[in-house]
């Protein structure tokens with residue numbers, strides 16, 4: 396579908412070769428996100444698009460899509476707050492989760508969200524009470540087993556019930572917009588949409604017989620990314636969907652889609668490092684390749700080997716042999732591929748890189764906070780020139796917006812933590828490598844132990860406070876603007892200090908591009 400987007404890996408590799416951030420890490424090429432959005436919009440220009448935020452909730456992506464006029468499909472209050480903070484208009488936010496708390500519905504309504512999806516009478520009534528007068532879609536239950544990550548029976552109701560509830564929605568003073576469904580994520584068969592468009596057409600006619608016109612149809616997500624197998628072209632999906640609507644609806648419909656994966660998958664690449672290559676017996680034909688990323692570090696969609704990512708190494712031109720690929724944790728389920736036939740170069744050794752392609756969707760936000768002590772997957776961004784004049788103007792407004800990266804490291808050598816010179820030099824080196832301009836450095840050595848280092852930057856400031864007796868150190872790097880990368884600075888410091896435990900959090904400050 397998005398075959399012709401070859402630049403992303405090149406741009407990402409150039410960034411990785413230049414910056415060499417610690418692995419594993421995900422790099423997103425924002426230009427590719429923008430291109431994917433344009434392509435989908437061109438393929439289905441009649442559809443209103445609501446990006447499924449869960450696919451990749453990075454503020455940088457939300458901001459870019461909001462500036463492009465895209466809407467957002469959100470699951471709850473936090474995703475609404477995220478979208479609004481990145482400049483999304485509330486009327487372009489759709490609260491698509493049919494499982495929601497009354498107080499979250501009330502919050503959404505208070506901030507201007509006017510479109511909700513339901514699949515039960517109880518949720519419909521709660522919407523009518525806490526978000527009076529809004530537009531609603533009723534999600535129908537579909538058989539999503541043909542997709543690579545089916546939903547089971549969790550979402551949707553029977554079409555008969557949907558017809559009844561949409562009539563009831565009108566009686567409750569809501570605006571029944573139409574039927575919604577989702578065929579399951581990563582669907583490789585464009586014809587999968589047809590039976591459910593037919594079902595939606597039947598519901599629409601049943602409701603029309605009671606004097607209520609449903610003007611819309613929401614056909615969800617499911618459009619695939621490019622993994623081991625190339626998906627059909629996007630035009631095939633658009634043609635099938637259009638033909639089915641013409642067949643099963645008596646009137647033109649306002650079409651809505653909720654793409655997630657297709658907008659971001661191809662834009663991302665994870666760089667991982669080989670931790671170990673081994674065999675289970677001297678006769679073993681297959682090598683086990685253990686990477687520094689696994690199921691809990693962002694590769695959640697390898698569960699049941701549902702998503703088979705393309706892998707690339709620097710030795711791909713050399714002879715290869717079969718492998719089982721596993722993650723680094725002490726968990727028996729942390730095996731990525733043992734049935735899907737993968738081959739990797741025979742020369743692959745610990746320390747070599749394995750690049751995991753098309754990993755922009757459903758990776759970072761799935762990574763655990765600290766399973767077995769492994770930190771969440773770090774994300775870096777490349778590309779992403781402003782989309783419009785409006786955004787150019789806004790970047791002026793965002794001049795003082797920035798990122799605080801706060802780190803707490805434990806298990807650091809007490810000797811290092813009491814070495815003021817070392818800490819001062821390390822901070823300065825890390826800031827410099829991360830693109831910050833250091834104006835002034837100062838430090839204070841405390842008695843009997845401990846050091847505080849302060850760095851004054853053109854972009855703001857950074858500090859280190861060490862507690863040698865506890866093996867602990869606190870680091871705060873705050874930079875405004877887009878040039879310096881405070882996360883990179885903290886990651887470099889982590890490499891220098893080699894802590895047993897590290898906790899890193901990022902706080903966005905100020906309003907960027909609003």
Ligand SMILES: Cc1ncc(COP(=O)(O)O)c(C=O)c1O
Pocket residue numbers: 447449450468491492577579580581615616617618653654655656657
């Ligand atoms: C309600 C809803 N809409 C849209 C999506 C996005 O689906 P996809 O990433 O397959 O496009 C999802 C994902 O599961 C979803 O739950």
